[in-house]
Amino acid sequence: MGKEYVCTVCGYVHKGELPDGFICPVCGAGKDAFKEIVKDSSAVKPDKPSVNLADSELSAMEMSIICSNLARGCEKQYLFDEKNKFEELADFFRNSAVNNKVSHNIRDLSALLNKDLDEYYPYANSIADANGDRGAKRSLVWSEKVTRMLQSLLIRYEKEGDKMLENTGVFICSVCGFIYVGNEAPELCPVCKVPSWKFEKVQGRM
Numbered sequence: 001m002g003k004e005y006v007c008t009v010c011g012y013v014h015k016g017e018l019p020d021g022f023i024c025p026v027c028g029a030g031k032d033a034f035k036e037i038v039k040d041s042s043a044v045k046p047d048k049p050s051v052n053l054a055d056s057e058l059s060a061m062e063m064s065i066i067c068s069n070l071a072r073g074c075e076k077q078y079l080f081d082e083k084n085k086f087e088e089l090a091d092f093f094r095n096s097a098v099n100n101k102v103s104h105n106i107r108d109l110s111a112l113l114n115k116d117l118d119e120y121y122p123y124a125n126s127i128a129d130a131n132g133d134r135g136a137k138r139s140l141v142w143s144e145k146v147t148r149m150l151q152s153l154l155i156r157y158e159k160e161g162d163k164m165l166e167n168t169g170v171f172i173c174s175v176c177g178f179i180y181v182g183n184e185a186p187e188l189c190p191v192c193k194v195p196s197w198k199f200e201k202v203q204g205r206m
């Protein structure tokens, strides 16, 4: 039997070797996002990540992003007062972030994403499993896939540079954060399965 590879972002299965430059026909992730399907997988218990979250202080921009995500979460649960408060907080942090812009380079970002994928997700999943927390499991599944997509796009960007973004659109799923590079938003989000109208087109220069 030939080898089979599964896309870790959307679950698409490719039979046979993956050629160089292969891009997932469903979600647009690169070859790097594919994993060979191995029949026997003996579970390995993940170690606790070496860096404690409490040690790494979040930047104002990160705080702003967290608050605006919480605002969206509150809106979905019809908690409008809480939504407005989180939006105010997000604005506050965004404004204080303007003056101390942190410029991340691609390698720094890649390293952060790798750390998430190699250490934080396995560890968080093991805690969610141990507690039977299905809600946490579900959001971890989505965010891990979105993180893999980000990593795949960064790898592509490192190779292709700005050419990658010429004559194409960039779409973000407003529900799960999945990013799609192409002319039109996908019919269904490959990660969370919402329809294309839930995608927002990124405007302007990157």
Ligand SMILES: [Zn+2]
Binding pocket: 007, 008, 009, 010, 011, 012, 024, 025, 026, 027, 028, 029, 190
């Ligand atoms: Zn895919």
Ligand SMILES: [Zn+2]
Binding pocket: 173, 174, 175, 176, 177, 178, 189, 190, 191, 192, 193, 194
């Ligand atoms: Zn989505």
